[in-house]
Amino acid sequence: MKYIFSIENAEEYEKYQMISEQFKEKLSAYQSVLQTKYKLVDLPKAIIWTTPDLATSVFSEVPIPAFTNKDIIYMTPELSAWKTLFLKQLEGQDYPEIRAFYEQISSNQVLAIAGHELTHHSDLFLDDFEDDRGDSIWFEEGMCDYLSRKHLLEEQEFEDISNIEYKLIKLFKDKYGNHSLEDFGSSSYKGSLTSIMFDYWRSGFTVKYLVESKFQNDVLRVFEEYHRWDREGRKVTLLEYFGVVNLFD
Template sequence: MRYIFSLENAEDYDTYHTISEQFKEKLSAYQSVLQTKYKLVDLPKAIVWTTPELATSVFSEVPIPAFTSKNIIYMTPDLSAWKALFIEQLEGQDHPEIKAFYEQISINQVLAIAGHELTHHSDLFLDEFEDDREDGIWFEEGMCDYLSRKHLLEEREFEELTYIEYKLIRIFNDKYGNHSLEAFGSSSYGGSLTSIMYDYWRSGFTVKYLVEKKFQNDEMKVFEEYHKWYREGRKVTLLKYFGVEELFE
C-alpha cells in the first residue's frame, strides 16, 4: 500500500510527512492483524494524505476529511483539524466536558480513523463497500470503528471515547434520532456534520454493545451471526436479527 501526498505547499508536506512516518509502523502492524484475523486480502491501492480543505472540497464534498473512494483512502492526518471538527459537532451548544475531551485528544484518535478506513477492505463484510444498499450499513461502519479502536487505542482511550459519544447520542437524539439506524447513509450525507456523525456514534455504540455484552467479547461470533443473517436471505433487518432495535429508546 502506497502513501501519497496531495498538498499545496512544502510546509504542509514537511508536517504531513512527519505524521505519516509516525503512523506507518502502527498502521502496518494493524494491517497484519486484519490480514491474520479479519480476512483482509486486497489492500487499498494507497492512502492519500491531504489537507482537510482538499479532502472536503476537491476529492469529496462530504464534510469529513476521511473516506475511501475507488480503492483509495483519502484522509487528513492533521490533529488540530480533527479537534476542530469534533468540537464543531456540538453545534455551538455549551458542553464543557465534551469540548475539553476533544481539545486534548491524542494523535492515536486520528490513527484509529485511518484504521477505520483500512478495515472497510476486510472480506468479512459481505457487500462491496461502495455498493448501494438499504440495510446493514451500520454494522460495517460500527465494526470498522470497533476493530480499529480496539487495536489502535489504549483501553482507557476507547472507553472514554465511547462515553463521550454516548453523551452526544443523548444530546442530539431529539434532533437527529427520528430514523432507524438501518437508514444509515440513505440521506445523512446531504445533512449537517452532526447529523452525519450521529449515525456513526450510534453504529459504533451498537457494535460495541453486541461484541462486549451479547457475544462475550468475541467479535468473530458477531461476524458468524452476521454471515448467517446474510445466508438466510436477510429476512429481517440486521438490527432486528441481533435484537438491538430498541437500544437507544
C-alpha cells in the same frame, strides 16, 4: 500500500510526511491483524494524505476529511483539523466535559480513523463498500470503528471516546434520532455534520454492545451471526436479527 501526499506547499508536505512516518509502523501492525484475523485480502492501493480543504472540497463534498473511494483512502492526518471538526459537532452548544475531551485528544484518535478506513477493505463485510449503498451501513461502519479503536487506542482512550459518544447520542437524540439506524446510508451524507456523526456514534455503540455484552467480547462470533443472517435470506433487518432495534429507547 503506497503513501501519497496531495498538498499545496512544502511546509504542509514536511508536516504531513512527518505524521505519516509516525503512523506507518502502527498502521502496518494493524494491517497484519486484519490480514490474520479479519480476512483483509486486497489492500487499498494507497492512502492519500491531504489537507482538510482538499479532502472535503476537491476529492469529496462530504464534510468529513477521511473516506474510501474504491481502492484509495483519502484522509487528512492533521490533529488540529480533527479537533476543529469534533468541536463543530457540538453545534455551538456548551458541553464543557465533551469540549474538554475533544480539545485534549491525541494523535492516536486520528490514527484510529485511518485504521477505520483500512478496515473497510476486509472481506468479512458482505456488501461491496464501493457501491452507493442506500441504507444499512451501520454494521460495517460500527465494526470499522470498533476494531480500529480496539487495536489502535489505549484501553482507557477506547473507553473514554465510547463514553463521550454515548453522551452525544443522548444529547442529540431528540434532534437527530427520529429514524432507524437501518436508514443510515449514502443519503445520510446530505445532512449536517452532526446528523451524519450521530449515526456513526449509534453504529459504534451498537457494535460495541453486540461484541461486549451479547457475544462476550468475541468479535468473530458477531461476524458469524452476521453471515448467518445473510445465508438465511435476510428475512428481517440486521437490527431485528441481533435484537437491538430499541437499544437507544
